[in-house]
Amino acid sequence: MNAPTPGHALATPRAVPATMLATLQQRFGERCSTSAAVREQHGRGESVYDAAPPEAVVFCESTDEVAFAVALAAQHGVPVIAYGTGSSLEGHLLAVQGGISVDLSRMTAIIAINAEDLTVTVEAGVTREQLNREIRETGLFFPIDPGANASLGGMAATRASGTNAVRYGTMRENVLGLTVVTASGEVIRTGTRAKKSSAGYDLTRLFVGSEGTLGVMTEVTLRLFPLPEAVSAAVCHFPSVDAAVQTAIQIIQMGVPIARCELLDANAIRAVNRHSKLSLRELPMLLMEFHGSEAGVQEQAETVQALAAEQGGEAFEWARTPEERTRLWAARHQSYFAALQMRPGCRCQSSDTCVPISRLAESINESVAEAEASGIPYWIVGHVGDGNFHLSYLMDPNDPRELAAVEALNVKMVQRAIRLGGTCTGEHGIGLHKMGYLVEEAGEGAVALMRSIKRALDPQNIMNPGKVFTL
Amino acid sequence: MNAPTPGHALATPRAVPATMLATLQQRFGERCSTSAAVREQHGRGESVYDAAPPEAVVFCESTDEVAFAVALAAQHGVPVIAYGTGSSLEGHLLAVQGGISVDLSRMTAIIAINAEDLTVTVEAGVTREQLNREIRETGLFFPIDPGANASLGGMAATRASGTNAVRYGTMRENVLGLTVVTASGEVIRTGTRAKKSSAGYDLTRLFVGSEGTLGVMTEVTLRLFPLPEAVSAAVCHFPSVDAAVQTAIQIIQMGVPIARCELLDANAIRAVNRHSKLSLRELPMLLMEFHGSEAGVQEQAETVQALAAEQGGEAFEWARTPEERTRLWAARHQSYFAALQMRPGCRCQSSDTCVPISRLAESINESVAEAEASGIPYWIVGHVGDGNFHLSYLMDPNDPRELAAVEALNVKMVQRAIRLGGTCTGEHGIGLHKMGYLVEEAGEGAVALMRSIKRALDPQNIMNPGKVFTL
Numbered sequence: 053m054n055a056p057t058p059g060h061a062l063a064t065p066r067a068v069p070a071t072m073l074a075t076l077q078q079r080f081g082e083r084c085s086t087s088a089a090v091r092e093q094h095g096r097g098e099s100v101y102d103a104a105p106p107e108a109v110v111f112c113e114s115t116d117e118v119a120f121a122v123a124l125a126a127q128h129g130v131p132v133i134a135y136g137t138g139s140s141l142e143g144h145l146l147a148v149q150g151g152i153s154v155d156l157s158r159m160t161a162i163i164a165i166n167a168e169d170l171t172v173t174v175e176a177g178v179t180r181e182q183l184n185r186e187i188r189e190t191g192l193f194f195p196i197d198p199g200a201n202a203s204l205g206g207m208a209a210t211r212a213s214g215t216n217a218v219r220y221g222t223m224r225e226n227v228l229g230l231t232v233v234t235a236s237g238e239v240i241r242t243g244t245r246a247k248k249s250s251a252g253y254d255l256t257r258l259f260v261g262s263e264g265t266l267g268v269m270t271e272v273t274l275r276l277f278p279l280p281e282a283v284s285a286a287v288c289h290f291p292s293v294d295a296a297v298q299t300a301i302q303i304i305q306m307g308v309p310i311a312r313c314e315l316l317d318a319n320a321i322r323a324v325n326r327h328s329k330l331s332l333r334e335l336p337m338l339l340m341e342f343h344g345s346e347a348g349v350q351e352q353a354e355t356v357q358a359l360a361a362e363q364g365g366e367a368f369e370w371a372r373t374p375e376e377r378t379r380l381w382a383a384r385h386q387s388y389f390a391a392l393q394m395r396p397g398c399r400c401q402s403s404d405t406c407v408p409i410s411r412l413a414e415s416i417n418e419s420v421a422e423a424e425a426s427g428i429p430y431w432i433v434g435h436v437g438d439g440n441f442h443l444s445y446l447m448d449p450n451d452p453r454e455l456a457a458v459e460a461l462n463v464k465m466v467q468r469a470i471r472l473g474g475t476c477t478g479e480h481g482i483g484l485h486k487m488g489y490l491v492e493e494a495g496e497g498a499v500a501l502m503r504s505i506k507r508a509l510d511p512q513n514i515m516n517p518g519k520v521f522t523l
Numbered sequence: 524m525n526a527p528t529p530g531h532a533l534a535t536p537r538a539v540p541a542t543m544l545a546t547l548q549q550r551f552g553e554r555c556s557t558s559a560a561v562r563e564q565h566g567r568g569e570s571v572y573d574a575a576p577p578e579a580v581v582f583c584e585s586t587d588e589v590a591f592a593v594a595l596a597a598q599h600g601v602p603v604i605a606y607g608t609g610s611s612l613e614g615h616l617l618a619v620q621g622g623i624s625v626d627l628s629r630m631t632a633i634i635a636i637n638a639e640d641l642t643v644t645v646e647a648g649v650t651r652e653q654l655n656r657e658i659r660e661t662g663l664f665f666p667i668d669p670g671a672n673a674s675l676g677g678m679a680a681t682r683a684s685g686t687n688a689v690r691y692g693t694m695r696e697n698v699l700g701l702t703v704v705t706a707s708g709e710v711i712r713t714g715t716r717a718k719k720s721s722a723g724y725d726l727t728r729l730f731v732g733s734e735g736t737l738g739v740m741t742e743v744t745l746r747l748f749p750l751p752e753a754v755s756a757a758v759c760h761f762p763s764v765d766a767a768v769q770t771a772i773q774i775i776q777m778g779v780p781i782a783r784c785e786l787l788d789a790n791a792i793r794a795v796n797r798h799s800k801l802s803l804r805e806l807p808m809l810l811m812e813f814h815g816s817e818a819g820v821q822e823q824a825e826t827v828q829a830l831a832a833e834q835g836g837e838a839f840e841w842a843r844t845p846e847e848r849t850r851l852w853a854a855r856h857q858s859y860f861a862a863l864q865m866r867p868g869c870r871c872q873s874s875d876t877c878v879p880i881s882r883l884a885e886s887i888n889e890s891v892a893e894a895e896a897s898g899i900p901y902w903i904v905g906h907v908g909d910g911n912f913h914l915s916y917l918m919d920p921n922d923p924r925e926l927a928a929v930e931a932l933n934v935k936m937v938q939r940a941i942r943l944g945g946t947c948t949g950e951h952g953i954g955l956h957k958m959g960y961l962v963e964e965a966g967e968g969a970v971a972l973m974r975s976i977k978r979a980l981d982p983q984n985i986m987n988p989g990k991v992f993t994l
Contacts, residue, residue: 168776168881169944211721222719224728225696240968246877247909248693249946250682250732252953252961252991253973257695257728261721278778305639307749347818406717408640438718473640475720482723490723497711501980502724508979509972520723 065150068107072128076110076152079120083111094133094153097140098200098388100399100447101484104146106133106153113158115231115239115270121154122268123237125514133516134268136177136203140210141402142483144263148518154268156205162186163271171228171245173273176205183274192276195220198479199385204272210481211261215384218304218437219311219343220277222479227260231271235510245273258505263481264516266509280311280343284353285377286368288360289335293317293420293432295363296336297413300436302359304409308352312341313437317420319394320387320431327390328383338365338436339384341377384433388444391431395446398429401458405469406440406478415472419443419465426457440478467492482520490521536621539578543599547581547623550591554582565604565624568611569671569859571870571918572955575617577604577624584629586702586710586741592625593739594708602985605739607648607674611681612873613954615734619989625739627676633657634742642699642716644744647676654745663747666691669950670856675743681952682732686855689775689908690782690814691748693950698731702742706981716744729976734952735987737980751782751814755824756848757839759831760806764788764891764903766834767807768884771907773830775880779823783812784908788891790865791858791902798861799854809836809907810855812848855904859915862902866917869900872929876940877911877949886943890914890936897928911949938963953991961992 076084085091086108095105112118125132131151138145147153159175160182166172167190174183181201183194195216198207206212208230213222220226229243232255242255259269290296293315300313316324318334325332340356342349357368371377383390392400407415416434423430423443434441443465445458466476466489476482476489491499499521506513506523513523547555556562557579566576583589596603602622609616618624630646631653637643638661645654652672654665666687669678677683679701684693691697700714703726713726730740761767764786771784787795789805796803811827813820828839842848854861863871878886887905894901894914905912914936916929937947937960947953947960962970970992977984977994984994 166879166881169879170776171879211719211725213719217719221696224719224725225692234968234972238968240972241966242969244941244946244964245879245944246911246940246946246949247880248682248684248688248695248877248911248949250875250948250950250952251946251957251964252732252970253737253976254682254695254725254728254732255965255969255972257725258976261723261725266724278776280778305641305749307751345819345822347822348816351816351818404721406719408637408642408716409718410637410639440717440719469717470715473716475715475717475722477721478717478719479721481721486722493715493722494726495712497705497709498713498726499723501705501711501726504979505724505729505976508975 066130067150068130068152069128072124072130073108075124076108076121080110085109093138094135094155095145095147097138097143097145099141099143099483099485100401101143101146104148106147106151109153109155111155111158115233118154118233118268118270119237119239121152122233125152126236126512129512129514131514131517132268134205134209134264136206137179137200139200139202139206140483141480142485144481144483144516144519146484148484151514156203156270159270165190166245167192169245170276171273172276173271174204176270176272177203179203180207187276191279193279194274194276196223196226199388204274205269208260208269208272209262209264211479213435213479215312215314215435217435218313219309223260224257226275227256227272228275229273230256230259230269232259232267232269234267235512235515243273263483263520265506265520266515282346282349283341283343284349285341285371285380286353287332288338288340288365288368289333290337291364293336294413294417295365296338297416297436299338299360299363299365301409301412303356304437306355308355310340310352310356310437311343314339314384315432315434315436315441316387317432320391320433323390323394323431324383324387327386327393330383339380387433391444391446395429398446399449400444400446401462402442402444403462403465404442404477404480405465405474406438407469407472407474409439411472411474412436412439415469415474416441418468422461422464426461428454428458438478439474484519487521537601538621539601539623540599543595543601544579546595547579547592551581556580564609565606565626566616566618568609568614568616570612570614570954570956571872572614572617575619577618577622580624580626582626582629586704589625589704589739589741590708590710592623593704596623596985597707597983600983600985602988603739604987605676605680605735607677608650608671610671610673610677611954612951613956615952615954615987615990617955619955627674627741630741636661637716638663640716641747642744643747644742645675647741647743648674650674651678658747662750664750665745665747667694667697670859675745676740679731679740679743680734682950684906684950686783686785686906688906689784690780694731695728697746698727698743699746700744701727701730701740703730703738703740705738706983706986714744734954734991736977736991737986753817753820754812754814755820756812756842756851757824758803759809759811759836759839760804761808762835764807765884765888766836767809768887768907770809770831770834770836772880772883774827775908777826779826781811781823781827781908782814785810785855786903786905786907786912787858788903791862791904794861794865794902795854795858798857798864801854810851858904862915862917866900869917870920871915871917872933873913873915874933874936875913875948875951876936876945877909878940878943878945880910882943882945883907883910886940886945887912889939893932893935897932899925899929909949910945955990958992
């Protein structure tokens with residue numbers, strides 16, 4: 053499938069000059085690859101697009117190496133696309149204007165654990181799972197968990213969130229500082245390790261969510277949280293998606309400090325059951341987790357159970373052991389791959405709208421009605437405590453009518469979310485796919501302002517060009 | 524006192540042409556003032572600086588009027604300084620390069636209360652106290668409370684915080700969206716009412732903390748919070764400032780979700796007692812507040828009492844009634860004015876450093892030792908749960924040696940904070956006073972990047988020029 057955006061269509065690939073390639077090969081040796089397989093792998097992600105491979109992939113092992121590669125690219129006016137684990141969902145990694153991929157997956161050092169300050173500084177290639185493994189002994193954890201085991205650099209680049217965001221915030225709230233290689237190849241640092249600051253422009257949050265278009269983040273300083281004294285997880289089944297959603301809305305409106313509040317529809321549960329060998333009942337379900345003191349967790353659970361009961365929710369089924377809990381959440385995180393297996397050979401297109409919590413039922417219910425009417429297989433998971441959900445279609449990539457139908461349904465979902473005061477993307481980013489939606493959401497004036505910033509920081513348009521907006 | 528910065532010294536005032544003034548007078552009538560008293564009032568704040576009055580003050584009543592004034596100023600290349608309540612502490616309001624003041628204090632409409640989404644949209648001139656009065660019936664509140672009854676536009680502009688930030692975050696976390704008049708006089712909107720978004724550059728957080736140098740914020744959409752079921756406040760006295768600070772550090776490191784955790788030293792208590800007719804014991808003290816369920820508040824208080832006891836803290840004295848609680852917090856918020864009265868005719872210079880929590884004792888104790896050795900009257904209040912404190916000197920404005928001594932002490936405090944991994948300003952902003960410190964903290968490269976953004980968004984340098992950094 054081709055990107056349905058002018059940015060892609062108008063792209064004029066900029067060739068990597070032979071001298072530049074030679075310099076990269078001299079500096080990086082075998083860590084500069086031009087093999088078709090490596091390039092192909094780096095020129096796509098988990099999106100619906102066909103790969104658009106870069107001309108070369110450079111496996112960097114330090115900020116200095118990234119700075120070297122970017123400075124060289126700047127000298128030659130060649131695009132640079134940062135690559136972490138390749139879990140992007142919106143086409144961020146496609147080399148639509150050519151250039152090189154800077155792979156950060158070998159930058160996996162934990163630079164400093166400051167447990168007494170609840171902060172950690174890591175290289176951008178560290179994944180969320182590695183981080184949590186390496187800090188386990190400290191009694192702290194890092195809560196942000198997009199489904200994939202993404203790199204923290206990539207998560208910062210897309211302003212990722214996940215299941216814990218309802219209580220702990222997203223990458224927006226949890227990145228304290230960055231080391232960034234700018235478009236000229238200079239190394240700067242943003243933020244400090246202090247919890248707050250009023251010192252100058254918030255460069256940290258400008259880079260967070262900039263999808264590689266303003267610079268390459270090579271180090272990330274993050275907030276950590278004490279592991280809660282008590283954790284308990286429960287599932288609650290509902291007679292309808294609407295009943296589950298109404299319950300989630302009330303939990304938030306009452307200010308219950310729930311840690312996770314996830315919706316799975318019957319289709320998602322069916323996939324998860326098959327993939328993860330679970331036997332969850334195939335009814336709409338909230339999967340919830342409560343963090344706090346023993347008494348606090350108990351209190352939260354009682355409040356939520358009462359709210360659920362009013363909507364016809366059944367009695368909570370508790371995950372009694374940490375192992376049971378881990379198994380449930382692993383299943384939730386694997387739901388994407390589980391669902392893909394429900395239609396062999398398919399590709400998946402996920403919506404990612406997020407709306408003010410009071411409009412969530414409208415946002416989901418109308419989308420469900422449209423999905424049912426379409427006859428195309430779909431499933432829903434949602435970070436409903438945040439007003440964010442993913443309705444994902446399983447499409448036959450060889451059926452142009454189906455692709456077009458899904459795109460049309462997606463447009464309706466996004467336009468509805470914007471009309472309801474929400475956003476076209478809660479956590480996946482704009483990439484190639486949502487450039488048009490960004491303009492609808494933010495308006496021409498705001499996007500023009502983003503363009504001015506881009507031109508100021510990347511005058512040659514070499515940092516992941518052709519993404520987020522057209523220039 | 525003159526601003527000790529090149530930005531001020533090099534300022535070349537840009538005159539308001541007679542034709543521009545005539546156009547303003549025609550459009551705004553009596554709401555365009557050139558009276559000396561009004562100009563003088565708008566050309567200063569609560570900082571140590573002598574006033575630098577604008578040439579005219581325009582009292583705007585709508586976004587359109589602000590856009591008109593800014594577009595006109597852009598046409599003539601004349602500086603524009605936004606004015607809320609005048610409570611800036613770092614010289615933000617001085618018209619160091621001339622121009623007009625755009626007064627937003629009459630823009631006090633509550634545009635939309637969306638209680639069911641826990642959001643509100645207000646005009647920028649609404650103050651935090653007005654907001655909380657107007658939403659009282661909803662069962663929600665807005666927690667951010669700098670000492671002054673500042674305007675929400677001004678609070679957004681300086682990325683303000685205050686006593687509740689330890690639990691609820693700062694303006695950085697609590698502004699969801701903005702209406703902004705850009706440097707060309709165009710009106711844009713940033714953000715949405717959704718709780719999170721990955722849609723494009725985070726313009727909201729770029730404007731938050733930009734101190735009026737990138738545009739004028741005219742409307743602000745904010746997060747609200749449910750009033751907690753139970754609130755209790757207590758004071759705890761300690762044998763030393765260090766003992767109080769060690770307790771605060773442990774509260775945070777243990778993850779106690781304390782809502783407010785304020786330090787007052789004996790000097791601050793003395794001032795507060797006299798000004799607010801209280802009879803607090805004149806010993807270092809933590810003033811704390813706990814929010815949650817009845818049981819949760821009880822649990823938190825017990826944990827904190829145990830931590831305090833280990834540091835020699837005395838038994839908690841509880842504010843038993845809401846009135847008693849309000850009186851304590853009002854006294855805390857008036858501590859600035861209370862302290863000013865301890866030395867008639869003095870001016871005050873407040874530090875505002877913020878460090879990682881584990882370095883807070885070092886940061887405060889060394890500053891106290893220097894303050895004691897100086898012999899100059901001072902007092903300390905601190906949002907110690909955030910690692911943020913204010914050591915404020917009461918200076919004789921007619922004694923140049925004292926002014927120089929305080930400036931030298933301030934430099935030492937700031938450099939110490941930066942050395943400890945912190946920031947030169949936790950919540951007051953850079954303004955005129957801290958431009959040099961910003962470079963020390965962020966580095967030339969990061970400040971150069973801020974300058975690029977400023978030039979891109981405000982090519983004529985008319986938005987509050989000469990602040991934050993030199994161009």
